[in-house]
Amino acid sequence: MPRHILAIDQGTTSSRALLFDESGRVTAMAQKELRQYFPQDGWVEHDPEEIWRDTLAVAREAVAKAGVAPRNVTAIGIANQRETTLLWERATGKPLYRAIVWQDRRTADLCRDLQRHGAEAALREKTGLLIDPYFAATKVGWLLDHVTDARTQAERGELCFGTVDSYLLFRLSGGTVHATDATNAARTLLFDIRRQEWDDELLKLFRVPRAVLPEVRDNAGDFASATGQLFGIGIPITGMAGDQQAAMVGQRCFAPGMIKSTYGTGCFALMNIGAEARLSRHRLLTTVAYRLAGSTTYALEGSIFVAGAAIQWLRDGLRVIEDASVTPSLAPERDATPLYLVPAFTGLGAPHWIPEARGAIFGLMRDTDARALVRSALEAVCYQTRDLLDAFGDDSEMRPNALRVDGGMARNDWMLQFLADMLGLPVERPVLNEATAFGAASLAAAGAGLCEMPGDFGTGWKLERRFSPAMERQRRDELYAGWQRAVEALKRYTLA
Numbered sequence: 001m002p003r004h005i006l007a008i009d010q011g012t013t014s015s016r017a018l019l020f021d022e023s024g025r026v027t028a029m030a031q032k033e034l035r036q037y038f039p040q041d042g043w044v045e046h047d048p049e050e051i052w053r054d055t056l057a058v059a060r061e062a063v064a065k066a067g068v069a070p071r072n073v074t075a076i077g078i079a080n081q082r083e084t085t086l087l088w089e090r091a092t093g094k095p096l097y098r099a100i101v102w103q104d105r106r107t108a109d110l111c112r113d114l115q116r117h118g119a120e121a122a123l124r125e126k127t128g129l130l131i132d133p134y135f136a137a138t139k140v141g142w143l144l145d146h147v148t149d150a151r152t153q154a155e156r157g158e159l160c161f162g163t164v165d166s167y168l169l170f171r172l173s174g175g176t177v178h179a180t181d182a183t184n185a186a187r188t189l190l191f192d193i194r195r196q197e198w199d200d201e202l203l204k205l206f207r208v209p210r211a212v213l214p215e216v217r218d219n220a221g222d223f224a225s226a227t228g229q230l231f232g233i234g235i236p237i238t239g240m241a242g243d244q245q246a247a248m249v250g251q252r253c254f255a256p257g258m259i260k261s262t263y264g265t266g267c268f269a270l271m272n273i274g275a276e277a278r279l280s281r282h283r284l285l286t287t288v289a290y291r292l293a294g295s296t297t298y299a300l301e302g303s304i305f306v307a308g309a310a311i312q313w314l315r316d317g318l319r320v321i322e323d324a325s326v327t328p329s330l331a332p333e334r335d336a337t338p339l340y341l342v343p344a345f346t347g348l349g350a351p352h353w354i355p356e357a358r359g360a361i362f363g364l365m366r367d368t369d370a371r372a373l374v375r376s377a378l379e380a381v382c383y384q385t386r387d388l389l390d391a392f393g394d395d396s397e398m399r400p401n402a403l404r405v406d407g408g409m410a411r412n413d414w415m416l417q418f419l420a421d422m423l424g425l426p427v428e429r430p431v432l433n434e435a436t437a438f439g440a441a442s443l444a445a446a447g448a449g450l451c452e453m454p455g456d457f458g459t460g461w462k463l464e465r466r467f468s469p470a471m472e473r474q475r476r477d478e479l480y481a482g483w484q485r486a487v488e489a490l491k492r493y494t495l496a
Contacts, residue, residue: 007020172227182288250437259400270287306346340482406434
């Protein structure tokens with residue numbers, strides 16, 4: 001019988017499921033938007049039960065849409081929003097609190113205290129990360145300190161900590177497996193990426209009991225089985241990775257120097273740097289790209305916290321557009337006087353790392369209209385991507401031949417042309433824009449034995465369109481210099 005792979009892509013703003021056939025073709029897709037909660041300034045939360053209900057619903061819907069019998073679903077792969085932190089009861093699976101989302105900044109003061117006490121250098125050497133509210137360790141510490149009796153229960157081994165991958169695996173397996181994969185473990189500030197194990201000194205620093213931690217596994221292998229109650233038959237779960245690493249696999253960035261950039265709620269660019277975990281001189285992150293058969297490949301990563309979220313803000317906050325699909329038509333040739341939006345709504349990410357920063361617009365005039373705001377939001381994504389690629393090049397001394405892109409914003413031709421112009425580098429969009437789900441499916445296929453390596457799944461990476469630079473270098477540099485001035489002005493304002 002035909003074999004299929006079910007890929008779960010649980011993201012920040014939606015839960016999605018895609019069904020792939022053996023050739024790597026998408027046969028069905030289902031999606032539900034995920035509600036965002038903002039209980040205080042800088043706080044961002046999700047409802048864990050809604051994540052679980054929606055994930056199960058879209059998975060069932062995708063299988064039903066394809067008309068595939070569950071017995072013909074060979075395996076499940078999971079990709080997830082990273083760093084989002086949950087704590088739940090081991091016996092029941094019941095969450096103790098809402099999920100604290102990666103964008104959340106409630107632990108910024110604690111992070112500053114740790115930095116002032118000189119904790120960052122040793123931590124960075126072990127984890128490849130920086131001390132920032134973005135990562136999971138301070139979030140789980142906050143939960144243990146603020147949820148009644150949580151710390152006592154945790155020390156007794158009654159609670160489970162995990163990112164969304166671990167939580168979904170626990171629920172899919174009927175509470176029988178508490179595990180994560182190396183890419184998600186590497187985003188916690190608790191995991192030594194060189195030794196590939198939880199670190200006792202880091203656990204002590206962040207006051208996290210070892211008893212709450214999941215087991216860490218390779219990205220492809222036998223994680224568990226989804227129980228028969230969920231799909232009518234047990235389905236093996238054989239692939240798991242954080243969404244950005246899954247996209248890296250989906251974009252087939254397996255050679256050192258290859259870069260992919262995913263444009264969703266945020267923007268995340270990863271460069272394959274091979275088998276050595278080298279630290280960045282520009283405060284980029286060193287992280288696990290993937291771990292297969294016990295062998296680890298590393299990546300440099302630059303994180304932009306706000307990309308598509310800026311368009312969402314224009315739609316839902318300012319109500320200047322009705323739908324993101326109209327943005328290409330609202331971004332004509334730029335005005336003589338540039339408008340710069342620095343969308344630091346939840347702080348500035350790489351390479352600046354200023355969690356206190358908030359957004360600003362520079363260059364407003366009396367005739368500034370919705371079109372100019374839309375254009376500035378799209379351009380901001382491109383400027384921030386150049387920030388990252390300039391840092392990548394200096395850190396690695398490798399110059400990529402092209403940038404591979406995916407995610408919802410990668411459907412915007414106008415933005416991708418401006419991105420190529422700003423980078424002075426070709427931008428390549430694949431035929432299959434669903435790189436994250438494709439990566440999850442590829443890992444699951446390898447883990448289930450359908451292929452030897454994830455890159456062997458399907459018919460391979462295929463180019464849909466290449467965007468080549470067309471802007472004169474002088475103009476490119478002038479525009480980018482204006483962006484740099486805007487960022488520096490925001491830094492001065494924030495840190496004054």
